[in-house]
Amino acid sequence: MDYEFTIIVPLYNEQENLGRVEEELTKYMKTASIKTCALFVNDGSTDKSLELIKEISSRNCDFRFISFEKNCGLSAAIKAGFDFANTPLIGYIDSDLQTDPEDFEVLMQYIEEYDLVTGHRADRKDSFVKNMSSLIANGIRRSFTHDGMDDTGCPLKIIRADYAKRIPMFKGLHRFLPAMILLQHGKVIQVPVRHYPRIAGKAKFHLLNRLTGPFIDCFAYLWMKKNYINYKVTMKNE
Template identity: 75%
Template structure:
């Protein structure tokens, strides 16, 4: 009965989860598509798993899967892709530096496009974080030619059949628009709001925000060369 599923990766976010529940529950009441929530607990070692279970128990539209151990953001997103059954899916970080309400902005465009991603306007991050992200995005654009200014924005809507065809690898969450282009899909970026983190700790430092993505670019080029894409002309 749902049309849209929001994937929420979680790793040690016990201080944020009550607020996550409140904001996502409020969004389900104003969403332009009937919306379900899927938490992906990425092997948290704090109280996140317990809190997620309690949230899902008291909210019909909320569900979860839980990893045995921490496998990283790309793995959590991939698990979400694998378990979603609605025609549309979205993704948001559990730090809530973006607002679930802005999913309605992205959903306005998803009919014509296969992926719509947010661009964080007026970012509320430190100078070092902003600058390293800007450099990383510039390097990635030079490799992928996807035209996207902010692929690290944790607010996206994707047609599920396209998402399920993405061959994920570690770090690929930064390359989702490029992977849709490899399927001859259409992509769009739309400005969304950005907020400072008010609880919990950031999971990415200078290495995995700047140097890590540079290494991932070479993995993307290898995949692009080997990627299989086809259309069936006729079948009986």
């Protein structure tokens, strides 16, 4: 089908949430402003997640999946989604559905002017410890990248595919998507979106990897910023 928008859904051991993911994404696709499909990226799940996304994809042509041989992490899953998507616009949402697929329409209003539109969980429904660790991590990252983003970890984004596919792979990528678009001289914006408590499954990030990971990854970003190759072709023969 002539899809224009692919929603990447990374997942690792999320069997309790996948029925709701199918229901909510199907509901959104029926009212979406452009033709939309979903791409599950199974990050080496050890529960029944792979079996469930196979079933979903077999009964609904708007859903596809890819599956890793082993667990590689969220950044690898997002990057694989970028690589396998074949639409001009690519979205991203977590399989825990703490953000609402309907809010893609909120972000969609800005994508003509910007190259990445990211949600901002203004009224975040997480624990105090989780909120504070994310606040500190975002502050550390922002001081290195100067990307102006208050909530770069928000799992609701739309990005132009030509920018997404030029992002190099490294661990911690998901924390630096706005900064990587800015390295390509693209335009980014954050927009308030709704946020909900997790009602099933287990969170994959904790206090330690929310703080130490972003701090270490910032130095990798600085190295990449210094050595990043950015070019724009202005002419070619056919």
